[in-house]
Amino acid sequence: MGTLIPTMMCIGFVVDSVSMMNLKNRAENVTDSALMAAAATVRENGTLTETDEKTLEKEVDRQMRDVFKVYFEANSTEVMDRNFESYNLSYDPETNDFTAKVNLYYKPHVYKRLYEDTVRFSVQATVNVQLEQQGALSMGLVLDKSGSMGSNGRMTALKQAVASMAADFDKSDPKNELIRLGAWSYDSTMRDSVDMTWDRSEVSGFVKSLKPGGGTSSTKAFQTAWQQVRHPREEKEHEKMNGLTLRRAVVFMTDGDNNDYKDDDRTIKFCDKAKDDGLEVYTVAFQAPARGKNLLKACASGADHYYEATNAASLITAFRKIGRDAMGKILFSH
Numbered sequence: 001m002g003t004l005i006p007t008m009m010c011i012g013f014v015v016d017s018v019s020m021m022n023l024k025n026r027a028e029n030v031t032d033s034a035l036m037a038a039a040a041t042v043r044e045n046g047t048l049t050e051t052d053e054k055t056l057e058k059e060v061d062r063q064m065r066d067v068f069k070v071y072f073e074a075n076s077t078e079v080m081d082r083n084f085e086s087y088n089l090s091y092d093p094e095t096n097d098f099t100a101k102v103n104l105y106y107k108p109h110v111y112k113r114l115y116e117d118t119v120r121f122s123v124q125a126t127v128n129v130q131l132e133q134q135g136a137l138s139m140g141l142v143l144d145k146s147g148s149m150g151s152n153g154r155m156t157a158l159k160q161a162v163a164s165m166a167a168d169f170d171k172s173d174p175k176n177e178l179i180r181l182g183a184w185s186y187d188s189t190m191r192d193s194v195d196m197t198w199d200r201s202e203v204s205g206f207v208k209s210l211k212p213g214g215g216t217s218s219t220k221a222f223q224t225a226w227q228q229v230r231h232p233r234e235e236k237e238h239e240k241m242n243g244l245t246l247r248r249a250v251v252f253m254t255d256g257d258n259n260d261y262k263d264d265d266r267t268i269k270f271c272d273k274a275k276d277d278g279l280e281v282y283t284v285a286f287q288a289p290a291r292g293k294n295l296l297k298a299c300a301s302g303a304d305h306y307y308e309a310t311n312a313a314s315l316i317t318a319f320r321k322i323g324r325d326a327m328g329k330i331l332f333s334h
Contacts (some may be wrong), residue, residue: 140225187214
């Protein structure tokens, strides 16, 4: 009997220790996941329309807090019901660190006899936020108008996707002083186009007028877009209008395969030239077959610049993400 009580206390001590460790691990996982969910949401939202750095930081801070709260409360029911005390979110503009600290308590079975009735502790997670403000942008759109774009509402979806991107541009650049746009359509050869312009409504109107028809040959359209976006004229135009650092990008979209296999190699050659010139090449496969996807993957500046769309909604999302990414970025490291 003399050894039973110490033995039971040791067992209870172990039970309390394991319970607190499990609680801490669960809380760490939920806190970390909530913080990363907030970071991912802010990055996808592309909160980059503010030109003032402090205003931008405040907006990122607000969004991070909003999303963290929703995600944390939705995924930490067990922790919050029995062990949650409070949480605090802090943003340090000097280091660009965003930290979530969650305070918890645990009522032990044995500890309270040895130490205290309630044990309090906290867990925290941190992400680093790198804000890159919106600069100047010259972007060329290379758009497939071949006959297959007439099926399954593809052309209508493309028009909606470009319109959504253009609407985002208009919000970010209401005075048409930051973003120049051009568009080149193609089927069996390059067809109608709009050269690089400050008047983005001209490009929007052009895309609305596209009608599907013909085969598929992407080379000339991509080559021309690359040549116009890389032209020294773009730098001069932006120097006169805004004096900001210029980003250059091409968006290349198709729903099919080039009729001539040689067009794949030729197009990739110009994609490589564009990337060598510092252009960011974004590609979008819209219900495209394997060969078309492989072409677009080879052309893209990286895996994060390649998009696959299976319906109108995902095509619109792809174009909006591309537009936001090209305008400016919010980067997170964990």
